Structures are given as structure tokens and as C-alpha cells.
Amino acid sequence: MDEAGKKRRLDIQELEEIWNDAYENEAIYKEKTKAFHDKMMSPKVFITGQKVLLYHSRFKINSSKLWSHWVGPFVVTNVFDYGAIKIKSEQAGKIFKVNGHRLKPF
Incomplete structure (x- = not known):
């Protein structure tokens, strides 16, 4: 034992x-x-006047391979510190303030 x-x-x-x-x-x-x-x-650097696409998270609910999750183009109007970016819609003229992680160059 x-x-x-x-x-x-x-x-x-x-x-x-x-x-x-x-x-x-x-x-x-x-x-x-x-x-x-x-x-x-690679860090994303946006400048004023640049065209960008915005990631639209609502398309995740209706996931389909044929739908694009990116909407736009938008124009960058102002770049703030810490990644916040103000964009303007070319078609409607609306202004949004979004996180830079949701954008990609057009």
C-alpha cells in the first residue's frame, strides 16, 4: 500500500x-x-477631403454573401484626436461623427 x-x-x-x-x-x-x-x-490615416466607406453593422443581422457591409462614399470633413472622424454624405449631405475603425479608404 x-x-x-x-x-x-x-x-x-x-x-x-x-x-x-x-x-x-x-x-x-x-x-x-x-x-x-x-x-x-497598418494604421489607418485619414485626411480632410478624402473619400471613405463606412461599415454598416446592421447588415450583420441579415447576413448574406451578396450584400456589401460597406456604405458610402463619404467625405472626411474633420479628423479628431483618438480616432474620431467627422464624415459627410455626398448624396444626402448628412454629417456623422464615427470611430475611425469603422472606416476604410474608398
């Missing part, structure tokens, strides 16, 4: 070492993946 207990403790220690190795490998993988993703991201 005593030998079975020792073997069981050794098995538990080995299992904990395997868990710790897996945890460390996961952390390393996440760091490398984030670094790669950040390296591939």
Missing part, C-alpha cells in the same frame, strides 16, 4: 509538471501570435 501511495504522488507531480509546461507554452504562443498580429496591422 505504501508503494502505491508513493507511485501515485510521483504520477501527480509529473502531471503537474506537464500542466505547468503546457501553461508556459500557451503564454509563449499567445505572445508570439499577438506580436505577429500587431506587426501586420
Whole structure:
């Protein structure tokens, strides 16, 4: 009985070492993946007068492969700090203030 207990403790220690190795490998993988993703991201720079398209999130509800999720074109009228951008519709003349993440160059 005593030998079975020792073997069981050794098995538990080995299992904990395997868990710790897996945890460390996961952390390393996440760091490398984030670094790669950040390296591939290019910052969007918008200037006044530039034409852009706006991502329309309501189209996600009626998802269809044939519908475009981008509407526009819009004209950038003002660029604020921290990514806020004021755009003006060419057709209706309405002015919107949106996040720069929702825009892409036309």
C-alpha cells in the first residue's frame, strides 16, 4: 500500500509538471501570435477631403454573401484626436461623427 501511495504522488507531480509546461507554452504562443498580429496591422490615416466607406453593422443581422457591409462614399470633413472622424454624405449631405475603425479608404 505504501508503494502505491508513493507511485501515485510521483504520477501527480509529473502531471503537474506537464500542466505547468503546457501553461508556459500557451503564454509563449499567445505572445508570439499577438506580436505577429500587431506587426501586420497598418494604421489607418485619414485626411480632410478624402473619400471613405463606412461599415454598416446592421447588415450583420441579415447576413448574406451578396450584400456589401460597406456604405458610402463619404467625405472626411474633420479628423479628431483618438480616432474620431467627422464624415459627410455626398448624396444626402448628412454629417456623422464615427470611430475611425469603422472606416476604410474608398
